[in-house]
Amino acid sequence: MATQKLYAGAKLRELRTKNGSTQKDFAAKLGVSLPYLNQMENNNRPVSTTVVLALASEFGMDVTELSSGDSQRLVSDMREILADPLFEGDTLPLADLQLAASNAPGLARAFIKLHQSHRQTHERLAYLDEALGREDARASPSPWEEVRDFFHYCDNYIDAVDRAAEHFARANSDGKTLKATAIAALTAVGIKVSFDDMAALRRYDPNAGILHISSRAPQETQLFQLLFQTAMTRQNSLLEATLDLARFHSGAARDIAKIGLANYFAGAALMPYQTFLTSAQDCRHDLEILAGQFGASIEQVAHRLSTMQRPGSKGIPFFFVRVDQAGTITKRHSATRLQFARFGGACPLWNVHSAFETPGRFLRQLAETPDGVRYISLARDISKPAGRFGAPVRRYAISLGCEVRHAAALVYADGMDTSRSSAFEPIGISCRICERKGCHQRSVPPLERQLVVDPDLRDVLPYQVE
Template sequence: MSAGTDHKLFLGARLKRMRRDRGLTQTAMAADLGVSPSYLNHIERNQRPVSAQLLLRLAATYDVDLRRLGQEGPTGEAALSEVFADPLFQGLAVPRHELLHLVDEAPGAAEALLRLYSAFADQRDRARAAVIEGEPSAGGPSPADWVRDHIQSRANHFPALDALGEAVHASLDPTVTGDGFAVLARNRLATRHNLAVRVMPAEVMVEWTRRFDPHRRRLLLSETLSHASRAFAIAYQLALAEHDGELNALAEAARPPDDTSRALLKVSLTNTLAAAILMPYAPFQRMAEATGYDIARLERRFAVSFEQVAHRLTTLSRPTARGVPFFLIRIDQAGNVSKRYASGAFPFARFGGGCPRWRLHDAFATPGRIVTQIIETPDGGRWFTLARTVERQGYDGAGEHHGLAIGLGCELRDAHRLACARGLDLTSPEVTLIGPACRLCHRHPCAERAAPPVDRALTVDDWSKSVSPWPFASA
């Protein structure tokens, strides 16, 4: 097979889905792209590859990010492999080529299957918890999972909120950033909305870090919040005060399945708008590019925290000013995932935990320091990652402290744009091979393995001992 053949792109299913999402017929799209309807029909049926010229026309006509067009969406092979690794499907042994066919030829059906499994897994977990608590189980999808999936379906990018954030920032004073900007926002709440901000003792706030009293028109903030967290809380309240209608409309347009999901989505959208007010898109993206995505400098310029900068970096998908497509994951010391966002591909398991070979977990041993690593996932993808611990919001310094770790990463091909990667050999063959959760991972041998893969037979004998506690057959 020639090199040219190796690089042919067959994107029929993705092109068809993109056309249908825009409500276009094949004839209409063919006219937009300057090709014949029959040629477009051949492409959608994967009988013809997508040419470079057609890709450029797609980008120009429909504002398509070519970096994402060829990537798996939220329903990729890895996600479906994880679903079929559940013991529920033991004995089916669905081969990889069938999963790829489902993803490429029937992405809607694949997404439906993933949603159904997500609802099932959530209900199963609720039932197990109910048994432990001695209570009847409650069905229904998880609002947290629904909101997470909705945000990821938008690649964590909400252009309308970025535009509103820039407008609010400019109306205050576009020349002011940092702590001075938080003062301006606080004054805006007082003068325009008759709303006072008060910092209260921790013993008064009890478990609350932020609370709005609508009767006395007061925003109460816990003294345990850092300056960056206080500024974010003020920006959050300003977002609600000035754009509550737009936030409600965006939440309703997503058609959430229940009131809890709608409320949780509105909170997430308000957080996004607050970040856009504190870190307006254009100046934030320009400085990120100019400094090589130097998180420390971005923290100082906009008077925000490491986590706030890292989260904002996953939202830079404006077509005219794109940033590096980052993914972000936040875990506690037990490995529980509490945040998972990506502006591009996301290389890790959706339902399982992480891999102990990834240095995200090592960050807890060096609090406050950034650790970097080049990793390779089972599909051969290579990623540059950095990790650092952060304080939990509202930690008052008393008692036992259990912090969190933030993992931020991008595809290795983009790592040369990052200041923290300068001086590293990004072409070195020495990378850390990682996998998804152990029950899904086929890497062998692995001394860190905690459980055998569910779809492999164990190879146990009393004549030898592997470095892995769970040796298994290769297929």
């Protein structure tokens, strides 16, 4: 099998600029000629093995960052934006988008932000129409998307917060449990912890200095909420500094992001990076073993696995997604080349939807996306009862997966024939941008393809895709 060539011009330019080097000095340190460096920086030539080794030895660069997936994310986001009816008739070839993402990533991000601003303005006007009683109004905008994109482009890994949580978890020098350590940390700042029979998972009364935790909640949820409050109080300066760097456009987005960062701290303290990474590798990423070892839920473990992207000590690049029973994505992250639709539901051919039909079981799937990349996907339903009779039960399904080249490191791949092409089911991202012609589950036509409508033929779809 031919080795895939590595083009990383933007990252080479970024590293050279960061080090304040001229092209001539940079080329000398890499052991290549000036014209060769110029060609690599403009993606006219791939990065050679010699250059990769020089980047690691001369600059201490984590060479896995050369193909970190930023380009794929930008291409995916631009393709979905171009599926907006606003750009009808202005379809761009995939090669042009890939060229823009690799050669001019700053311009690509500016294009994405511009479209976001346009759409948010349109939605604000639609919300005003709704307030005035018009029938064609759309829903009001939400700052959730801005926060989601912040974590998305950080690879869902926040180094300063992750390391602070790891340090907190390691501070149990006297042998106390993490729960006892969290309670002691809160007590030290004048917060009393009370476990009460209540419907809410957590309620903090700042005036009385009392943190109420639901005694009905599972033990892992109680601990997570204690760690969340620890982050909000003991790590407030760190969270605020991180938010300052993010430069959110609205106060609401900043508030939501702070909750997200506190949740991140809680998960990272519950499952400290290096200890968790070693355990995951030892048990071949068995979610149930990890949940038992760290006192976490299956969902918490799966989510944590998707954040293991610390430079110099990266885990397997996983994607993680959670959907509700309507198929709407409520959580999503991908450190892989697979990118989820920013709006709407996930591909109906994906096994995450079948998890609702088989409660309590892990479903395995070998899947291939239209770009030819193959994945192994694990899905399971997640139920969240309220702890009392008659209370509504929240039901979700989660999926965790990675590229099939990592299958040997997953216990869930045992017994699956990853060498047989027919074993991989074809899945897509979003019907509007999916290139598959004969998909029997297609909901809308692809915008980048011409349609043929034959009144004398009715197949699975009422049209044919050229």
